[in-house]
Amino acid sequence: MQKLPRWADIVLIPAINLVLALVVSGIVVTFIGQDPFAALRIMVNGAVGSTYGWGYTLYYATNFVFTGLAVAVAFHAKLFNIGGEGQAQLGSLGVALVCLALPWPHWSLALLAAILGGAVFGAAWAAIPAYLQAKRGSHIVITTIMFNFIASALLVYLLVDTLKAPGMAPETARFPEGAHLPTAGDILALVGIPFSRTPLNVSFVVGLIACWLVWLLLWRTRLGYEIRAFGQSEPAARYAGISPVRITMLAMVISGALAGLMAVNAVMGEQERLLQDNVLGAGFVGIAVALMGRSHPVGVLIAAILFGALYQGGAELEFETSVPREMVVVIQALVILFTGALDGMVRSPLERAFLRYNRKPVSHAPAE
């Protein structure tokens, strides 16, 4: 039985959770002696008040779209992929190797190759925990956490040794000119629209396409159906002839590939060289984004833009007041807490309220 109408499940509950998270954050801001409404105004203005703000908001959002979709796809198979961070790190390695391999003649070719490189490396890094879960029964959450740390150790090793460019900093050489992705400023200048210099680049479009493809995969293909069936009930899926090993592997490989794609935006689109810490927690933001977006690509996109705005607004907040940008981490934690762990706290009273509200018309309806 559907206890809640669809709109309440999709819109109302995430909205209430977000408001709760913001209210608690507001209390925290008040506690450290700042005006929460002034802080909110600075954040909103900084995030969406100018083309500069929008550029950064959507740039961050692109990262979160990829990591959010990664977590969402795994969630549909009832797998909690907490390793988006490590998969994105490996993805950045793949992207960097592709970009440095050739003097690319045109960015579009480089982009296609980099998409492949990032996806393959990210997928490979997710495939090992997936195999261990499917075949050896080790818990995917623990192995993906461990793989985050192993990935960062691997990158540290490669960047102080094998891949390091001459110089002091542990980073690779700059990518060749042909691997430079056009930014929103470059593109919009062609049609005469002024747009500030921001790292927003064509990867945003790749992110939108990824959303559409994930929707297509989950709701319009046989594999997507199998993934969702497996996530709903493993015994039922098994009974229907769906192989748990195959679904676990495929769902995680797709998830890892999506996380790896984040590097196309961050590493190829912005940093243009491989740095030691290039993911900067975006893999974990993906968890919050997937939870808020109810693991639906459209929800993920909206939640990603919201979190992009939070990150950009948080940076402005740090610039204008004495509130450090870790404020955003607190909000993010509260969103995860309220939408993920304390979901029942909002849901069950709401379900009861809806039941009570819906009962009256039912009692007058004629019996069938």
Added chain:
Amino acid sequence: MIFPDAIQIADSTIRLATPLLLACLAGLFSERSGVFDIGLEGKMLVAAFFSAAVAAVTGSVWLGLGAGVAAAMAFALIHAVASITFRGDQLISGVAINFLAAGMTVLIAQDWFEQGSRTPALTGAARFAPIRLPGADALSEVPLIGPFYADVLSGHTILVYAGLLAVPATWYILFRTRFGLRLRAVGENPAAVDTAGISVARLRFSAVLICGLLCGLAGAYLATGLAAGFTKDMTAGRGFIALAALIFAKWRPWYALGSCLLFGFLQAVSNRYSTIDLGLFEIPNAFVLALPYILTVVILAGFVGRAVPPRAGGEPYVKER
């Protein structure tokens, strides 16, 4: 000179193993009761901050310790309410707690001290002082055992000894008391415990709060014993290494001591040598640092001995459907 090196590494192994051990035993209590806890890191971090902050303000390390433990237990309470009362996802709640700690500590540190998200350096009574064990000076002349006793076992802060004593204490509580029996039972088969008329929720709440207490000690040691003050993200993944150690130890107290000493040793070695030259090839530092995680994956995969978690772990208990 190999011997002085070995003594020094053994000494820092014990130092570095202590926070891991305390956090590992913390996780042991929680997970044995059926509540997964990937928020050890966050609870340690918040305890590290509050212990250093209160010690810096009051000048008393004991008040700091109390504040750190209280903060970690408050975070444990959030985890308990989310995962026991509201039957939320324990893993997601743990993730939230880690972020909450990472954000809050920096936010409050910046507001209180305005020193770029750190506390002032702790000195004197605001830090735990090393304790010289009785007879350490007299014995130090004796070859082999003398330096071992004087430099490795002696000269640590009280929390190191508390950590070492917590191992037999944990073993005793879990395997020799009624509370421990029930706690282990609730992690394997909560329905059976419920049928016996014992509250599942109450047992799990106490386990999670004990977990908070031990995480508090771990964090306080980090900021007031190992280091002299709080710095941003100072736990640096130790909560996750402790989690790895817990799995490596197959959720058993004495094994936990062994795995934490091993992982502490790996940290000590990688702190001391940038690369290890084995003649034929060199082991890079990054590999030594990643070794705890790699070993845990290997153990989890069941290639070398199998680690089986408590059976009811991660599942919220629903009394009636």
